[in-house]
Amino acid sequence: MNKKEKIVIIGAQGMLGQELVKVFKRDKEYAVFAWDKKEIDPVRSPLRTRNGKRSKWFTSNGVDITQEKKVKNKISKLRPSVIINAAAYNAVDKAEDAKEYSFAKKVNGLAPGYLAKAAKEIGAVLVHYSTDYVFDGNPDIPEPEGCAHACSSCNLHETFQPAIGFDENAKPRPISKYGRSKLTGEKEIRKITKKYYIIRLSKLFGKLAKAKDAKKSFFDVMLEAGKKNKVVKVVDEETSCFTYAPDLAKKTKEIIDSKKPFGVYHIVNSEPCTWYEAVLELYKIAKIKAKVIPVSATEFPRPAKRPYYSVLLNTKLNPLRSYKEALKEYLKK
Numbered sequence: 001m002n003k004k005e006k007i008v009i010i011g012a013q014g015m016l017g018q019e020l021v022k023v024f025k026r027d028k029e030y031a032v033f034a035w036d037k038k039e040i041d042p043v044r045s046p047l048r049t050r051n052g053k054r055s056k057w058f059t060s061n062g063v064d065i066t067q068e069k070k071v072k073n074k075i076s077k078l079r080p081s082v083i084i085n086a087a088a089y090n091a092v093d094k095a096e097d098a099k100e101y102s103f104a105k106k107v108n109g110l111a112p113g114y115l116a117k118a119a120k121e122i123g124a125v126l127v128h129y130s131t132d133y134v135f136d137g138n139p140d141i142p143e144p145e146g147c148a149h150a151c152s153s154c155n156l157h158e159t160f161q162p163a164i165g166f167d168e169n170a171k172p173r174p175i176s177k178y179g180r181s182k183l184t185g186e187k188e189i190r191k192i193t194k195k196y197y198i199i200r201l202s203k204l205f206g207k208l209a210k211a212k213d214a215k216k217s218f219f220d221v222m223l224e225a226g227k228k229n230k231v232v233k234v235v236d237e238e239t240s241c242f243t244y245a246p247d248l249a250k251k252t253k254e255i256i257d258s259k260k261p262f263g264v265y266h267i268v269n270s271e272p273c274t275w276y277e278a279v280l281e282l283y284k285i286a287k288i289k290a291k292v293i294p295v296s297a298t299e300f301p302r303p304a305k306r307p308y309y310s311v312l313l314n315t316k317l318n319p320l321r322s323y324k325e326a327l328k329e330y331l332k333k
């Protein structure tokens, strides 16, 4: 009998992590190790078999990725062939505070480097997630082939419909401290190992993470607002793509299973939109009658700057379905 491939998922209680655990557990080729900062409740642990006994692969599942030595020891003891890091510090506004930023830098910036070192030592592949917030919101506007100048007025422009956004090779220029901390993580990984997949995503939504203080995703917040209020004001800016956690988890598995070339990937659901446009769609599907008013971001000032336009262009993989389809599925669940 073939040996199962060992895969470690870190941040397994998070919004994305829990979907990754589900997707890989369905495939009997994998022995899945679900780790998070806090020990995962052993009764509900994915490491338990159906009869309640510990899986023969059982290992203590608590790990803080900022503790370099502990991470290294735990990984070298288990020797997985794939390590997926879905753990992160995601409090975008809080990270503007100096003390919080130093914490964010450890989790998002330095810890991915520790994981990369541990992965390299045992020849494992490292999968890591990053964000559209590594970009500044001002994408380069492509010129049609043959147009040697940027006048935008020659006849070559008449039928030219460029995809506007940031592809996998676009130059990151973060405008928030959270974005900077995530970019540091990307750089650390690239410096240390060649066997990596860095997957950028934006506006994640899905089932609430398991942590007590887990942040609800945008759609859940807006559903509540629409049920409680007759009028809801929503920012009509920050055009980017939503990413449905179960779709991202499946696509991550596809990349690993099909041994795609290592490097940076962009995985988001298709159909970019602003927050306002997304709420119109949400209320249409959920049949919520509240009136939705588009407003500028200046009506809801927040400490961290966000990119005005941060559509991630995927030039390497088959596209995911539209966020509208994914949203319908999410609301049914």
Ligand SMILES: NC(=O)c1ccc[n+]([C@@H]2O[C@H](COP(=O)([O-])OP(=O)(O)OC[C@H]3O[C@@H](n4cnc5c(N)ncnc54)[C@H](OP(=O)(O)O)[C@@H]3O)[C@@H](O)[C@H]2O)c1
Pocket (backbone or CB within 6 Å): 010, 011, 012, 013, 014, 015, 016, 017, 036, 037, 038, 063, 064, 065, 066, 085, 086, 087, 088, 089, 090, 107, 128, 129, 130, 131, 132, 201, 202, 203, 204, 205, 209, 211
């Ligand atoms: N959410 C978004 O809209 C969004 C957008 C773009 C990119 N991303 C990226 O997508 C990935 C997944 O995000 P997510 O929203 O699923 O995250 P999440 O729900 O916040 O989950 C992250 C998990 O990691 C754990 N964790 C935090 N610090 C840790 C540490 N030092 N050691 C071990 N575990 C730790 C958290 O535990 P605690 O809860 O106990 O801290 C939590 O269970 C991240 O890389 C994130 O940056 C997310």
